[in-house]
Amino acid sequence: MSQKRPDLLNKLLLRNARKGRLLSAWIALCTGCTLLLLSVMIWSAFRDLLNGKGSQDSLGSTFLTVSKQVSDASMADKNSTQISGADLEQIRKAPQVQDVGLLTPANFKVAASLGSGQMSFYTLLFLEAAPDRFMDQMPQTWKWEEGDQTIPIILSRDFLNMYNYIFAPSQGLPLLSEQSVKALGFTLTMGEGPGQMNYRAQVEGFSDRISSVLVPQSFIDYGNKRFAASGAAKVSRVIVKVGDPSNKEFVTFLEQHQYTTNSEQLRFSKMRSVVEVVSGATGALALLLIGIGALVFILFIELTMARAQAAVRLLLQIGYGPKTLSSYLVRKYIPIMLSALLVALLIAAILQFVAAQKLAAIQLQIAAVPGLFVWAAAGLSALVLGWQIRTAIRKALRS
Amino acid sequence: MHLQIEQLIPIPLQENVLARESGIWNKALSLSAPDYISIQAPSGTGKTTLIHCLYGVRTDYSGNILWQGKNLRQCSAEELATLRAKDLSVIFQDLRLFPELTAWENLMVKQQLTPGIDEKEIEDWMKRLGIGHKKNAPGKTLSYGEQQRLAIIRALIQPFQFLLMDEPFSHLDQRNTQIARELILEIVQRNKAGLLLADLDQNDFFPYHKTYTL
Numbered sequence: 001m002s003q004k005r006p007d008l009l010n011k012l013l014l015r016n017a018r019k020g021r022l023l024s025a026w027i028a029l030c031t032g033c034t035l036l037l038l039s040v041m042i043w044s045a046f047r048d049l050l051n052g053k054g055s056q057d058s059l060g061s062t063f064l065t066v067s068k069q070v071s072d073a074s075m076a077d078k079n080s081t082q083i084s085g086a087d088l089e090q091i092r093k094a095p096q097v098q099d100v101g102l103l104t105p106a107n108f109k110v111a112a113s114l115g116s117g118q119m120s121f122y123t124l125l126f127l128e129a130a131p132d133r134f135m136d137q138m139p140q141t142w143k144w145e146e147g148d149q150t151i152p153i154i155l156s157r158d159f160l161n162m163y164n165y166i167f168a169p170s171q172g173l174p175l176l177s178e179q180s181v182k183a184l185g186f187t188l189t190m191g192e193g194p195g196q197m198n199y200r201a202q203v204e205g206f207s208d209r210i211s212s213v214l215v216p217q218s219f220i221d222y223g224n225k226r227f228a229a230s231g232a233a234k235v236s237r238v239i240v241k242v243g244d245p246s247n248k249e250f251v252t253f254l255e256q257h258q259y260t261t262n263s264e265q266l267r268f269s270k271m272r273s274v275v276e277v278v279s280g281a282t283g284a285l286a287l288l289l290i291g292i293g294a295l296v297f298i299l300f301i302e303l304t305m306a307r308a309q310a311a312v313r314l315l316l317q318i319g320y321g322p323k324t325l326s327s328y329l330v331r332k333y334i335p336i337m338l339s340a341l342l343v344a345l346l347i348a349a350i351l352q353f354v355a356a357q358k359l360a361a362i363q364l365q366i367a368a369v370p371g372l373f374v375w376a377a378a379g380l381s382a383l384v385l386g387w388q389i390r391t392a393i394r395k396a397l398r399s
Numbered sequence: 400m401h402l403q404i405e406q407l408i409p410i411p412l413q414e415n416v417l418a419r420e421s422g423i424w425n426k427a428l429s430l431s432a433p434d435y436i437s438i439q440a441p442s443g444t445g446k447t448t449l450i451h452c453l454y455g456v457r458t459d460y461s462g463n464i465l466w467q468g469k470n471l472r473q474c475s476a477e478e479l480a481t482l483r484a485k486d487l488s489v490i491f492q493d494l495r496l497f498p499e500l501t502a503w504e505n506l507m508v509k510q511q512l513t514p515g516i517d518e519k520e521i522e523d524w525m526k527r528l529g530i531g532h533k534k535n536a537p538g539k540t541l542s543y544g545e546q547q548r549l550a551i552i553r554a555l556i557q558p559f560q561f562l563l564m565d566e567p568f569s570h571l572d573q574r575n576t577q578i579a580r581e582l583i584l585e586i587v588q589r590n591k592a593g594l595l596l597a598d599l600d601q602n603d604f605f606p607y608h609k610t611y612t613l
Contacts, residue, residue, distance in 0.1 A: 008508045012497060314495055317456060319484030319512055319557065322476045398476075 016307035025300035032293025033344035039286040040377040095249040099241040101131040108227035114186040128212040129220035137205035144219040154214040157206040191227030305396040400432040400560035406462035422611035432593030440613035488559035498539035543570040
């Protein structure tokens, strides 16, 4: 005899599960999960952008260049903007400051030239070096040793923009793309008189973080010894890594000590605060919604079980153990919950991918796939929801 | 399997029970499988209450009921489920079938839990009791007599050491009663089990070893 074994527990316990209501409960749960994962995703993407792990962290960088204000009174004194060891120590101890690095200038004459004859181009130039840990651009060629004839350069993106949008159109000069600038090699002439030396220079990248013409620290150190009249470099600017640049105490510190900084970055830092409030509020809303979603789903389970109460009682009377019934029901409901979570993950992944594409167009880079935090949130949600479902089923079986 | 009853008094029937002489209520009894026990219980003496107490469905009693030395009152829900699935079977007076399942499904619910008897044999039992043609009929459409025969078969599907019966033939005619009791006896003997039958009147359905008046 070939009797197909029907799922009788399903018929007894879940027959009363209205499909429409199950769908509503599933949608509620899925919506809650999606919002939760999206808020984690938004938070995580902003975190990546703000903490500047990406190469182009132009959105609210936490790196600031700090220098002393030039006032009418200090104009006469050339050394008034110099940052001393004591100043440095003071900045290091300022609120929110996590790290401080010196921006070491070339203390010698530098001239850049390109081409020869009628098409030649010549300008005096300045050079600066920042410690590697403060660089947002670190090309592989970013090194210089004594004897090397080529010096890698990182140019502030602002300079190129100024050239392309202001200088070139007004002077009838050709526009230059980043690639074309990188392709151009030019000559740097260091020092004056008999000790003068020529080097080949190559632009290797563009920085959003530091407004300067940057060369490797090793070259500046060498040049200041080799070409400068007085060996010691006079440092006037430092680069500071701060937790929250919009922090009132930090801003007050800058004002009190008459330090000036790139205010644009402070504006971004205000945006960062806004973003944090917004993502925090989204997170709170998402938690509320996943709570409601879970509640709707659990209520659906409880309602279905209340409808099947007579069958549950009789099953227990004919020898079915509460554990057998609860594990059967858990096996039925957990995949439904997991499917809602999976769909939520899929939606989050698609949105992350789309967001990554759109942001790439405006020079902001976020990961194209959901990161660890999103997976962790999904895993945690699965555990919490699974536990809630199991508890609700066990409670319903006991009542 | 050993059943011990110690000074059992159902609380709702307390006054009624203590007002008259009973062979079971408020007594100490020791029964063992494969004893066949008959309990004569005129109306209102608590026959169904006794079966429900022994099966662990009711706990509103004073005194103790011990199966294999284990106090029923102290059994967890899981222990009770194991006792009911493997050692103790019952035919309720009110039959307690699943109205939403067919006759066959009502039996399969039990068979899937304790698959001791194969489906072929169960089908034979249905034919033997004259309900083979009702296999796919929904439980709620069966007559009382058909439901009773179905409840009898369901009780015999699981392994058991004691079979409790509460007026198991009340809706059956003499012929069907005869067939049903033959089947019950056959399976009880096969299981080397004991049985306890509670009925309103004196009866000779089974070769009883002991008879009590409730």
